[in-house]
Amino acid sequence: xxxxxxxxxxxxxxxxxxxxxxxxxxxxxxxxxxxxxxxxxxxxxxxxxxxxxxxxxxxxxxxxxxxxxxxxxxxxxxxxxxxxxxxx
Amino acid sequence: xxxxxxxxxxxxxxxxxxxxxxxxxxxxxxxxxxxxxxxxxxxxxxxxxxxxxxxxxxxxxxxxxxxxxxxxxxxxxxxxxxxxxxxxxxxxxxxxxxxxxxxxxxxxxxxxxxxxxxxxxxxxxxxxxxxxxxxxxxxxxxxxxxxxxxxxxxxxxxxxxxxxxxxxxxxxxxxxxxxxxxxxxxxxxxxxxxxxxxxxxxxxxxxxxxxxxxxxxxxxxxxxxxxxxxxxxxxxxx
Ligand SMILES: Nc1nc2c(ncn2[C@@H]2O[C@H](COP(=O)(O)OP(=O)(O)OP(=O)(O)O)[C@@H](O)[C@H]2O)c(=O)[nH]1
Ligand SMILES: [Mg+2]
Numbered sequence: 001x002x003x004x005x006x007x008x009x010x011x012x013x014x015x016x017x018x019x020x021x022x023x024x025x026x027x028x029x030x031x032x033x034x035x036x037x038x039x040x041x042x043x044x045x046x047x048x049x050x051x052x053x054x055x056x057x058x059x060x061x062x063x064x065x066x067x068x069x070x071x072x073x074x075x076x077x078x079x080x081x082x083x084x085x086x087x088x
Numbered sequence: 089x090x091x092x093x094x095x096x097x098x099x100x101x102x103x104x105x106x107x108x109x110x111x112x113x114x115x116x117x118x119x120x121x122x123x124x125x126x127x128x129x130x131x132x133x134x135x136x137x138x139x140x141x142x143x144x145x146x147x148x149x150x151x152x153x154x155x156x157x158x159x160x161x162x163x164x165x166x167x168x169x170x171x172x173x174x175x176x177x178x179x180x181x182x183x184x185x186x187x188x189x190x191x192x193x194x195x196x197x198x199x200x201x202x203x204x205x206x207x208x209x210x211x212x213x214x215x216x217x218x219x220x221x222x223x224x225x226x227x228x229x230x231x232x233x234x235x236x237x238x239x240x241x242x243x244x245x246x247x248x249x250x251x252x253x254x255x256x257x258x259x260x261x262x263x264x265x266x267x268x269x270x271x272x273x274x275x276x277x278x279x280x281x282x283x284x285x286x287x288x289x290x291x292x293x294x295x296x297x298x299x300x301x302x303x304x305x306x307x308x309x310x311x312x313x314x315x316x317x318x319x320x321x322x323x324x325x326x
Contacts, residue, residue, distance in 0.1 A: 059215075059220065
């Protein structure tokens with residue numbers, strides 16, 4: 001099954017539950033009507049939170065940059081000796 | 089260790105005169121115990137990349153370094169296809185020339201593949217022991233945003249979708265690449281999503297990514313728009 005169909009089915013299920021809540025009026029009508037709005041807000045918050053957490057813990061590697069510089073020097077030296085035109 | 093496998097390393101280049109020399113040296117340094125060939129697909133770089141490649145062929149041998157040039161800049165996706173059509177290995181490794189993909193990780197890709205028998209091993213920057221260096225806040229923000237969107241809507245089961253440092257079984261790469269239509273930035277994402285949907289066994293290894301030191305980026309400005317279009321396209325077609 002195509003992936004988006006799965007999400008579509010999930011959405012339908014949520015919609016059904018919502019209608020059910022509206023009909024059964026276990027919660028006050030006013031609340032139930034606003035539920036989809038809450039859902040969108042929660043989804044948005046989740047997204048922003050995930051991006052924020054990802055940014056806070058963004059893995060960095062300054063040490064690797066230094067190692068790379070050394071590798072570059074080593075490579076240049078070798079290649080120059082072998083007559084490859086690496087400039088400088 | 090099984091040394092019978094042959095690895096074809098495809099490196100697309102456009103104006104990577106210095107980088108291609110450095111990376112070739114580093115590949116030979118780190119892969120000395122494996123059987124491999126390097127296939128350089130150069131799109132008529134005006135900076136003389138091909139002259140350097142010819143010098144490297146003199147040094148390392150024309151059977152180890154294959155220059156497969158094309159007349160003009162025809163794009164990355166087709167460069168991989170073109171390189172693939174000349175590959176003689178059982179496995180194909182794809183990497184950038186700009187030293188963002190360090191050859192010292194190649195053995196870990198190969199070992200991971202041997203241990204798990206995976207069809208694809210992909211490098212990931214977003215796990216422990218992985219990382220990125222040299223990105224500004226904007227670039228990090230875009231990358232995180234793109235990743236959260238893709239993880240939510242595509243659920244590919246891979247933590248780094250847009251990286252292009254990967255090892256494929258040759259037959260798997262041929263199969264997947266033939267069903268990919270996207271170009272540019274989205275290409276890598278479509279490759280891995282389609283592969284995941286086809287049920288191929290995908291493993292990850294941590295890599296670090298140091299932003300390019302020499303040369304300039306070849307990616308255009310409308311990356312974000314292209315990415316979003318690609319995401320929507322993949323959402324409905326996979
Ligand atoms: N043959 C070929 N190679 C290309 C083309 N465009 C880019 N490349 C190469 O593909 C690799 C990746 O390109 P980059 O410009 O580094 O793209 P990027 O890594 O997403 O961008 P940066 O973060 O700036 O490095 C490099 O080795 C380039 O030389 C092309 O049209 N043809
Ligand atoms: Mg790059």
